[in-house]
Amino acid sequence: xxxxxxxxxxxxxxxxxxxxxxxxxxxxxxxxxxxxxxxxxxxxxxxxxxxxxxxxxxxxxxxxxxxxxxxxxxxxxxxxxxxxxxxxxxxxxxxxxxxxxxxxxxxxxxxxxxxxxxxxxxxxxxxxxxxxxxxxxxxxxxxxxxxxxxxxxxxxxxxxxxxxxxxxxxxxxxxxxxxxxxxxxxxxxxxxxxxxxxxxxxxxxxxxxxxxxxxxxxxxxxxxxxxxxxxxxxxxxxxxxxxxxxxxxxxxxxxxxxxxxxxxxxxxxxxxxxxxxxxxxxxxxxxxxxxxxxxxxxxxxxxxxxxxxxxxxxxx
Amino acid sequence: xxxxxxxxxxxxxxxxxxxxxxxxxxxxxxxxxxxxxxxxxxxxxxxxxxxxxxxxxxxxxxxxxxxxxxxxxxxxxxxxxxxxxxxxxxxxxxxxxxxxxxx
Numbered sequence: 001x002x003x004x005x006x007x008x009x010x011x012x013x014x015x016x017x018x019x020x021x022x023x024x025x026x027x028x029x030x031x032x033x034x035x036x037x038x039x040x041x042x043x044x045x046x047x048x049x050x051x052x053x054x055x056x057x058x059x060x061x062x063x064x065x066x067x068x069x070x071x072x073x074x075x076x077x078x079x080x081x082x083x084x085x086x087x088x089x090x091x092x093x094x095x096x097x098x099x100x101x102x103x104x105x106x107x108x109x110x111x112x113x114x115x116x117x118x119x120x121x122x123x124x125x126x127x128x129x130x131x132x133x134x135x136x137x138x139x140x141x142x143x144x145x146x147x148x149x150x151x152x153x154x155x156x157x158x159x160x161x162x163x164x165x166x167x168x169x170x171x172x173x174x175x176x177x178x179x180x181x182x183x184x185x186x187x188x189x190x191x192x193x194x195x196x197x198x199x200x201x202x203x204x205x206x207x208x209x210x211x212x213x214x215x216x217x218x219x220x221x222x223x224x225x226x227x228x229x230x231x232x233x234x235x236x237x238x239x240x241x242x243x244x245x246x247x248x249x250x251x252x253x254x255x256x257x258x259x260x261x262x263x264x265x266x267x268x269x270x271x272x273x274x275x276x277x278x279x280x281x282x283x284x285x286x287x288x289x290x291x292x293x294x295x296x297x298x299x300x301x302x303x304x305x306x307x308x309x310x311x312x313x314x315x316x
Numbered sequence: 317x318x319x320x321x322x323x324x325x326x327x328x329x330x331x332x333x334x335x336x337x338x339x340x341x342x343x344x345x346x347x348x349x350x351x352x353x354x355x356x357x358x359x360x361x362x363x364x365x366x367x368x369x370x371x372x373x374x375x376x377x378x379x380x381x382x383x384x385x386x387x388x389x390x391x392x393x394x395x396x397x398x399x400x401x402x403x404x405x406x407x408x409x410x411x412x413x414x415x416x417x418x419x
Contacts, residue, residue: 026388026389029387029388030388033383033384033387033388034383035380035383035384035402036384036398036402046387050387130343150321173322174320174321174322175321175322175323175324176321176322176323176324178323178326181326182328185326185327185328186326186327186372186376187324187325187326187327188324188325188327188341188372188375189322189324190324190341192322192324201340204341205324206327207324218417220410220414225417
């Protein structure tokens with residue numbers, strides 16, 4: 001396993017005071033808190049900082065960590081020396097937080113179950129705890145939000161086996177995706193999180209909905225945006241044309257004199273709900289290519305007969 | 317093997333949770349939830365705690381409040397401020413996204 005340099009993670013010197021460590025922890029915790037930070041690896045960094053602080057804030061653990069020596073470099077292959085914690089008097093069990101299973105193997109090897117001589121708090125009789133909540137993302141297609149769907153999701157969760165080792169368990173759930181669900185919404189499945197201990201309730205499972213990018217539509221809340229190519233004469237003269245919507249093609253009336261980027265609303269054709277969303281069709285005037293004599297003649301004829309200067313407002 | 321089809325509740329404005337539901341989902345005492353209401357972090361419908369109905373977004377807010385309080389050691393007034401700012405940043409980000417996709 002890799003050696004972890006908790007001082008480096010915390011951004012402090014090895015002789016930093018407890019106050020320095022606390023200050024630095026507060027700063028980093030605010031910076032990488034997953035609810036606040038948009039850093040891509042915020043969660044991993046937050047956990048790492050939490051783990052480092054767990055050791056450095058506790059003078060006993062810190063002293064034990066320090067006597068491993070200053071010569072270790074982060075990432076170096078590491079095995080704790082035998083009886084490395086002998087001679088320290090520990091007041092508590094190794095774990096001081098319920099979620100220490102989330103800490104690294106490096107932490108586990110030093111401060112795991114055997115650390116100090118006090119029994120882990122979880123082993124006492126009569127201990128009951130609710131299971132942890134689990135969180136997962138579900139990728140769905142826009143069409144699933146229109147019609148509703150059933151999705152099989154596979155979750156991988158770390159669990160402790162009978163011997164106290166962390167193992168990854170996979171299990172599948174078949175979940176109903178209700179019609180009208182939106183990007184970013186959460187579905188709560190009570191009792192589908194981690195099992196409780198000692199007869200405690202199971203935790204809940206929270207699923208966050210994420211739409212796969214769609215080839216045609218851009219989704220905003222319940223509304224959809226669609227860039228629709230329109231011929232110049234359709235935009236100039238007005239026309240009724242077919243446009244796709246997720247529920248099937250519909251007729252759309254383009255008013256005469258429409259400019260490019262003109263937004264046309266198809267009321268109630270967005271993601272179903274109360275009220276349902278709308279589809280916004282954004283006209284993209286598309287020029288026929290001048291790749292034949294006939295096409296070139298038509299363009300020349302327009303040039304000669306329309307006296308059109310698109311830059312007249314610019315005074316040129 | 318036939319797997320059972322699970323349906324959950326969507327945590328949106330329409331979801332209705334009682335004080336008890338919220339306590340269980342957050343593993344917290346009712347007093348803690350009452351403090352969030354006093355601070356204006358949660359705004360349930362109903363006049364007294366027995367009648368309170370919380371939306372699904374309240375549950376998400378309560379979870380964030382719990383984590384901020386635990387991890388950053390900030391008091392509830394600070395949590396309320398952080399939540400307001402997170403909301404504001406999110407709506408600004410959405411606006412930036414919209415403007416960028418138009419260009």
